[in-house]
Amino acid sequence: xxxxxxxxxxxxxxxxxxxxxxxxxxxxxxxxxxxxxxxxxxxxxxxxxxxxxxxxxxxxxxxxxxxxxxxxxxxxxxxxxxxxxxxxxxxxxxxxxxxxxxxxxxxxxxxxxxxxxxxxxxxxxxxxxxxxxxxxxxxxxxxxxxxxxxxxxxxxxxxxxxxxxxxxxxxxxxxxxxxxxxxxxxxxxxxxxxxxxxxxxxxxxxxxxxxxxxxxxxxxxxxxxxxxxxxxxxxxxxxxxxxxxxxxxxxxxxxxxxxxxxxxxxxxxxxxxxxxxxxxxxxxxxxxxxxxxxxxxxxxxxxxxxxxxxxxxxxxxxxxxxxxxxxxxxxxxxxxxxxxxxxxxxxxxxxxxxxxxxxxxxxxxxxxxxxxxxxxxxxxxxxxxxxxxxxxxxxxxxxxxxxxxxxxxxxxxxxxxxxxxxxxxxxxxxxxxxxxxxxxxxxxxxxxxxxxxxxxxxxxxxxxxxxxxxxxxxxxxxxxxxxxxxxxxxxxxxxxxxxxxxxxxxxxxxxxxxxxxxxxxxxxxxxxxxxxxxxxxxxxxxxxxxxxxxxxxxxxxxxxxxxxxxxxxx
Ligand SMILES: Cc1cc2nc3c(=O)[nH]c(=O)nc-3n(C[C@H](O)[C@H](O)[C@H](O)COP(=O)(O)OP(=O)(O)OC[C@H]3O[C@@H](n4cnc5c(N)ncnc54)[C@H](O)[C@@H]3O)c2cc1C
Numbered sequence: 283x284x285x286x287x288x289x290x291x292x293x294x295x296x297x298x299x300x301x302x303x304x305x306x307x308x309x310x311x312x313x314x315x316x317x318x319x320x321x322x323x324x325x326x327x328x329x330x331x332x333x334x335x336x337x338x339x340x341x342x343x344x345x346x347x348x349x350x351x352x353x354x355x356x357x358x359x360x361x362x363x364x365x366x367x368x369x370x371x372x373x374x375x376x377x378x379x380x381x382x383x384x385x386x387x388x389x390x391x392x393x394x395x396x397x398x399x400x401x402x403x404x405x406x407x408x409x410x411x412x413x414x415x416x417x418x419x420x421x422x423x424x425x426x427x428x429x430x431x432x433x434x435x436x437x438x439x440x441x442x443x444x445x446x447x448x449x450x451x452x453x454x455x456x457x458x459x460x461x462x463x464x465x466x467x468x469x470x471x472x473x474x475x476x477x478x479x480x481x482x483x484x485x486x487x488x489x490x491x492x493x494x495x496x497x498x499x500x501x502x503x504x505x506x507x508x509x510x511x512x513x514x515x516x517x518x519x520x521x522x523x524x525x526x527x528x529x530x531x532x533x534x535x536x537x538x539x540x541x542x543x544x545x546x547x548x549x550x551x552x553x554x555x556x557x558x559x560x561x562x563x564x565x566x567x568x569x570x571x572x573x574x575x576x577x578x579x580x581x582x583x584x585x586x587x588x589x590x591x592x593x594x595x596x597x598x599x600x601x602x603x604x605x606x607x608x609x610x611x612x613x614x615x616x617x618x619x620x621x622x623x624x625x626x627x628x629x630x631x632x633x634x635x636x637x638x639x640x641x642x643x644x645x646x647x648x649x650x651x652x653x654x655x656x657x658x659x660x661x662x663x664x665x666x667x668x669x670x671x672x673x674x675x676x677x678x679x680x681x682x683x684x685x686x687x688x689x690x691x692x693x694x695x696x697x698x699x700x701x702x703x704x705x706x707x708x709x710x711x712x713x714x715x716x717x718x719x720x721x722x723x724x725x726x727x728x729x730x731x732x733x734x735x736x737x738x739x740x741x742x743x744x745x746x747x748x749x750x751x752x753x754x755x756x757x758x759x760x761x762x763x764x765x766x767x768x769x770x771x772x773x774x775x776x777x778x779x780x781x782x783x784x785x786x787x788x789x790x791x792x793x794x795x796x797x798x799x800x801x802x803x804x805x806x807x808x809x810x811x812x813x814x815x816x817x818x819x820x821x822x823x824x825x826x827x828x829x830x831x832x833x834x835x836x837x838x839x840x841x842x843x844x845x846x847x848x849x850x851x852x
């Protein structure tokens with residue numbers, strides 16, 4: 283950790299510009315480090331020098347994080363060139379999040395807030411923090427964790443092991459979820475921020491780096507404690523509140539982590555587009571083949587779906603904080619899985635070059651595909667997140683039955699340039715269901731007024747019908763215990779599609795000042811996104827006409843990034 287003062291706050295645009303041309307993010311260098319499984323030191327140093335770590339700290343505690351969608355944009359830009367570096371650097375956001383969440387809880391003490399400010403300062407200056415939740419024997423089942431924190435005079439004694447921890451070895455501090463009641467249970471776990479540099483030698487050891495399929499250069503290791511003593515100030519929030527704080531912090535980290543997926547999709551599409559634009563077969567360029575254009579259109583449409591949903595959720599962390607248990611679960615269950623598909627489709631266009639580890643941009647594609655697999659695994663996989671959604675089905679149904687209400691918080695989350703107010707309070711379960719989906723009838727009504735062509739409105743109405751039917755089915759689902767049925771997971775996936783469609787529509791309507799920009803005009807990106815979603819919703823009466831995908835593909839060009847913010851300086 284450097285002792286230098288934090289640099290001025292960097293904008294997402296400036297980070298995007300810097301990584302695009304910096305040597306540590308060049309395709310050659312990135313491939314070299316991946317091949318030798320070497321940590322991306324130079325890339326992380328560059329991100330440090332830009333001041334990216336300030337974005338890991340809420341503005342309330344002295345950082346730059348006043349809008350989570352800004353951090354999503356930053357991670358997208360970094361991951362768009364090297365997902366390994368993004369994972370390696372952004373781990374500190376995940377590691378520190380619990381301390382900031384604890385300091386904003388209703389019962390937080392002045393000491394909690396003071397510690398959050400101190401940590402904010404340290405993180406901004408380069409402190410590396412990792413997050414130790416998982417154990418080898420228990421994986422997703424956090425309530426089975428066996429690492430113990432036993433109260434002793436002046437603090438706690440730690441015994442046990444956390445394994446598969448990103449940056450466990452390189453970190454200065456680890457935020458640990460530890461069992462404090464022998465019986466465990468929802469109130470039996472406590473969070474401790476452990477400063478490794480202050481532990482007695484021999485009371486802990488870092489476990490060897492674990493070789494991985496993707497993110498090969500990252501420090502994926504573990505940490506073992508044997509009677510390590512930590513002071514009482516290490517406590518994060520009250521004793522016994524560990525699980526609650528972790529679940530709330532995960533609402534933020536799961537949302538932000540999908541910025542990595544957006545970057546992976548950008549990278550894969552960029553490679554595919556570059557290749558098919560140059561490749562000549564049968565006397566013409568590959569991009570002139572209708573099937574190739576359709577595939578490109580589908581990938582770009584999927585990217586717009588992922589982006590509008592992710593940016594909405596990032597802003598909802600402020601505008602609709604009490605509903606983040608819904609948005610974060612939807613985003614983390616849906617976006618990485620969707621992007622795995624988009625990457626695979628891009629790979630089909632690259633033919634053998636998707637498979638070669640040295641040819642075509644130094645074999646970048648196969649690295650993106652391997653690296654991106656991790657996004658769906660850490661911080662709760664698809665099923666863990668769908669379970670979180672399934673637990674809330676009754677509230678989602680009752681919210682829908684209350685009928686639509688024009689809610690400015692939804693428009694605020696959807697309007698990408700509106701200034702957000704102070705973040706509201708996170709809740710374990712949304713008391714108000716999902717205001718975005720509940721408002722869908724109003725959003726669909728507004729599409730025509732906002733200038734969307736009649737055929738787009740018709741598509742939106744078709745989707746609205748499917749969403750209404752889904753709520754009838756959700757209302758018939760019996761309460762699910764530990765053994766959730768496959769049918770409930772299938773319904774959760776349809777709910778994800780509904781939230782994604784509602785987010786896309788709300789974002790298009792709420793950003794009228796962008797409607798003249800290339801992808802926005804004529805509601806093109808929205809039409810393509812809804813085409814993709816309606817197809818996945820398998821609406822009765824046939825699949826939607828895929829022609830909007832071809833129109834979207836016609837607009838793609840190697841030098842024009844795909845995205846809602848493509849008109850901004852990137
Ligand atoms: C590269 C990497 C970095 C990591 N970094 C960290 C880190 O920094 N900190 C940390 O704490 N952990 C980290 N992890 C651990 C990661 O969070 C775990 O891998 C994850 O919690 C899942 O645990 P598991 O792999 O043991 O899978 P398991 O929990 O054994 O699950 C296996 C499969 O069972 C199914 N399943 C699990 N739960 C459910 C459910 N509720 N309903 C239905 N099906 C289910 C899913 O298909 C799942 O994929 C990392 C892992 C990797 C690979």
